[in-house]
Amino acid sequence: MNKEALQLIYQRRSIREFKQDQITNEQLDAVLKAGVLAPSAMNEQTPVIVAVQSQIYRDAVVELKSLGSDKDPFYGAPTIVIVFVPKRRYAALENAVAAQMNMMNAATAAGLASCWVHMPKEIFNQMEGKQLMYAWGLPDNMISVSAMAIGYQAGETPEMPERKKDYIIRV
Numbered sequence: 001m002n003k004e005a006l007q008l009i010y011q012r013r014s015i016r017e018f019k020q021d022q023i024t025n026e027q028l029d030a031v032l033k034a035g036v037l038a039p040s041a042m043n044e045q046t047p048v049i050v051a052v053q054s055q056i057y058r059d060a061v062v063e064l065k066s067l068g069s070d071k072d073p074f075y076g077a078p079t080i081v082i083v084f085v086p087k088r089r090y091a092a093l094e095n096a097v098a099a100q101m102n103m104m105n106a107a108t109a110a111g112l113a114s115c116w117v118h119m120p121k122e123i124f125n126q127m128e129g130k131q132l133m134y135a136w137g138l139p140d141n142m143i144s145v146s147a148m149a150i151g152y153q154a155g156e157t158p159e160m161p162e163r164k165k166d167y168i169i170r171v
């Protein structure tokens with residue numbers, strides 16, 4: 001058993017406080033590679049992963065997600081990664097989630113903090129969302145499934161939220 005690898009998976013927490021420093025390209029590459037190497041149904045590799053680091057696009061994504069509130073839903077993290085999949089493709093959502101989770105675990109292994117940020121598909125249906133998709137070269141039939149905030153952790157690691165007692169049935 002690779003206890004160190006298991007420990008990294010167990011230690012991952014949703015972090016909601018980030019330093020402003022940008023992560024290195026090496027760290028971003030390591031995270032994105034984990035997304036690309038995630039399993040996908042029938043190996044269709046349906047997800048497209050968008051890494052947002054430029055200030056102008058980061059601001060635009062925050063604007064889209066925050067719906068006018070002045071709270072940053074990405075908690076100030078300097079990198080946002082969004083997973084898109086084509087509409088109505090077999091197991092597309094599952095493929096997106098597999099990529100997302102691989103990347104979050106890779107982020108922990110790369111010494112980074114992360115937090116899953118819900119990205120309902122309707123968000124990119126708005127005109128501003130469509131404009132971003134166009135600028136990023138995404139076809140019109142893609143929908144966002146999830147996003148994550150990534151960066152260096154600021155502040156204390158939160159306690160692990162307690163897990164329910166009946167999570168597992170072993171038969």
Ligand SMILES: Cc1cc2nc3c(=O)[nH]c(=O)nc-3n(C[C@H](O)[C@H](O)[C@H](O)COP(=O)(O)O)c2cc1C
Nearest residue numbers: 012013014015016073115116117118119146160161
């Ligand atoms: C589908 C999904 C959506 C989530 N959306 C958000 C979100 O929008 N904002 C947020 O701060 N955390 C979000 N989370 C993180 C959960 O709140 C977090 O995983 C949960 O509280 C357990 O904490 P842990 O990740 O530290 O174990 C989301 C997690 C999942 C799986």
